[in-house]
Amino acid sequence: MSITERNRRILFLEARREENDAGEEEVTGWDTLFYRWAAYEPVSDGERLRAAAVEQLSDARFRVLWSGPMVQITGAHRLRFDGADWQITGLKQRGFKGEIEITAWKIPEVS
Secondary structure (H helix, E strand, C coil), rough: HHHCCCCEEEEEEEEEEECCCCCCEEEEEEEEEEEEEEEEEECHHHHHHHCCCCCCCEEEEEEEECCCHHCCCCCCCCEECCCEEEEEEEEEEEECCCEEEEEEEEEECCC
16 A cells, blocks of 8 residues: 555544543543544445455554554544544554554444
8 A cells, every 4th residue: 555545534532531420431532642644445335245254344454654642542532533433342453563454443423
């Protein structure tokens, strides 16, 4: 993949947590950590069927270049792409400090 394919801007988000009246921490929003340029690839229906995925989720892969801030990203984070939030479901390093492949599903909008 060439650098020019990384033409989609994605934001990495971290949960904002506050203590409620019962003394429990709850997520009250999502704050931007940083952005990266990424390649975007929707997961095909064939791949979803081979993985025996039953739910109709909008799955995708994002590929970004490795950078120091990427070390902190886990499945507890989200990303924002094309006006929607995406739940990170997997992170895979490709090559030593080369590229990170992120799999995610689009979080449905609440009406």
